[in-house]
Structures are given as structure tokens and as C-alpha cells.
Amino acid sequence: MPSTSPPTPHDYPTVPLKRFDPGVPAERAARAFYETMRLRRTVREFSDRPVSEETIRQIVAAAGTAPSGANKQPWRFVAVCDPALKRRIREAAEAEEREFYSRRATPEWLADLAPLGTGCEKPFLERAPWLIVVFKTMKADDGGGVYYVNESVGIAVGLLLAAAHHAGLATLTHTPSPMGFLSKVLARPEHERPFLVVPVGYPEEGCRVPDIGRKAVDQILVVNLGGEGPRKTDV
Numbered sequence: 001m002p003s004t005s006p007p008t009p010h011d012y013p014t015v016p017l018k019r020f021d022p023g024v025p026a027e028r029a030a031r032a033f034y035e036t037m038r039l040r041r042t043v044r045e046f047s048d049r050p051v052s053e054e055t056i057r058q059i060v061a062a063a064g065t066a067p068s069g070a071n072k073q074p075w076r077f078v079a080v081c082d083p084a085l086k087r088r089i090r091e092a093a094e095a096e097e098r099e100f101y102s103r104r105a106t107p108e109w110l111a112d113l114a115p116l117g118t119g120c121e122k123p124f125l126e127r128a129p130w131l132i133v134v135f136k137t138m139k140a141d142d143g144g145g146v147y148y149v150n151e152s153v154g155i156a157v158g159l160l161l162a163a164a165h166h167a168g169l170a171t172l173t174h175t176p177s178p179m180g181f182l183s184k185v186l187a188r189p190e191h192e193r194p195f196l197v198v199p200v201g202y203p204e205e206g207c208r209v210p211d212i213g214r215k216a217v218d219q220i221l222v223v224n225l226g227g228e229g230p231r232k233t234d235v
């Protein structure tokens with residue numbers, strides 16, 4: 001007898017897709033999201049205004065919806081609000097950063113950083129109400145393999161930043177180099193490797209950010225419909 005259900009690629013369980021309907025045409029929804037995201041900026045001056053633990057839980061939950069290689073979800077988010085722990089992280093990060101700025105960074109790297117006004121002082125690591133320390137996990141919870149770990153965790157962090165921004169919060173993507181000290185300070189197991197530190201909070205009143213631009217979409221997008229070669233814009 002012919003089956004009425006659509007074919008499935010294998011015999012494992014499936015569920016119907018719950019589709020997200022933006023309620024407006026795709027083009028409008030896409031533009032609205034862009035208009036929201038273009039206001040995201042890396043903030044280095046945080047207010048000490050509190051942010052609830054529930055807010056942090058929700059933005060980490062959003063990050064956890066990310067796709068990942070073979071759905072291994074190779075990430076751990078450690079949310080720190082304890083002032084003593086934040087101070088230890090700041091002290092260790094600043095020690096590494098002093099080495100970086102005085103010895104490890106190449107002249108070209110320092111020149112690239114100059115417009116951002118960054119330096120080895122990291123007061124935001126204490127001032128921001130939360131530090132979300134992101135680890136990549138080098139084995140699965142059952143001890144098995146993980147795949148495309150950097151790609152997966154990078155996508156999850158992108159969602160984390162977008163979720164925080166959507167909640168009206170500011171973030172900083174911070175990469176103390178090297179960051180092995182985070183495993184020690186936070187007592188994480190060997191297979192969890194530090195990936196990024198993301199201070200989260202409200203921006204300081206009157207906060208300013210570097211006057212830097214973005215590439216135009218035509219500089220980053222190549223539309224190739226085949227046949228006549230690439231063209232710049234869609235019809």
C-alpha cells in the first residue's frame with residue numbers, strides 16, 4: 001500500500017517542524033533584524049547596574065539553540081557574578097595582557113588595535129555585572145567525539161551576543177591571550193578549553209565607542225546565479 005506520509009531519510013524519530021512566522025514578509029523581517037543588529041557595538045565601559053540571573057539564563061539558552069557538528073553542542077558557559085572571582089579573572093587577564101602589549105603583539109597587530117583604544121587595563125572585567133566565560137568542550141558528555149568545535153562554538157557565541165543585544169544589554173568579546181588561566185580560576189575539567197570571555201551588562205552612561213565602520217554589503221556579498229557570472233544586487 002502506498003504511504004501517505006512524506007518520505008523521511010532514515011528510521012530515527014522525527015517531529016513536525018515548528019516554523020517561525022515573522023508575521024511580515026521575509027524582506028521586511030530581514031531588514032528589521034539588520035536594523036536591530038547594526039546597533040550592536042562592543043562596549044568597554046560598563047555600568048554596574050545589575051542584570052538578573054534569569055536574563056543571563058535566557059541569553060545562554062538562546063546561545064544553546066545554535067546548530068553544532070553532529071548536534072554535539074560542544075560548549076559550556078560559566079556565568080560569573082561573584083566580585084572576588086571577577087577580580088581574580090581581571091588580575092590574571094591583565095598580567096597576560098601586559099605581556100601581550102609589551103612583548104607578544106607584533107607592531108602590525110598593535111597598529112590595528114590602536115583605533116580601538118584597547119590596552120592592558122581591563123576594569124570592565126570587574127565592573128560588568130556578569131562575565132560569561134565560554135569554553136569549548138573537546139569531548140562529548142558521554143566521552144565520545146565532537147566535530148567542528150570552533151565553528152559550532154563561534155555560532156553559539158554569535159547567538160549569545162545577538163540575544164544580549166536584543167535584551168538591551170551590551171557585550172564585549174574579550175580574548176585574553178593566552179587564556180589558560182580561566183580553566184584554573186574557574187576549576188573547569190581538562191577537556192573544557194577557554195574560548196572567549198563575554199562581559200555582559202548595561203553600558204556606562206555617556207559610553208563612547210570607536211568610530212569605525214562596516215564593509216558595505218556589496219563588499220562582502222557575491223551573488224552568483226550562474227550563467228552570466230556574479231552580479232551585485234538581487235532583483
Ligand SMILES: Cc1cc2nc3c(=O)[nH]c(=O)nc-3n(C[C@H](O)[C@H](O)[C@H](O)COP(=O)(O)O)c2cc1C
Nearest residue numbers: 040041042043044116118172173174175176209212
Ligand atoms: C574573536 C574576537 C576577539 C576579540 N577580542 C577583543 C579583546 O580581547 N578586547 C577587546 O577590547 N575587543 C575585542 N574584540 C572586539 C573587536 O575589537 C570588535 O568587535 C571590533 O573592533 C568591531 O567593533 P564592534 O564590535 O563595536 O562593531 C574581539 C572581537 C572578536 C570577534
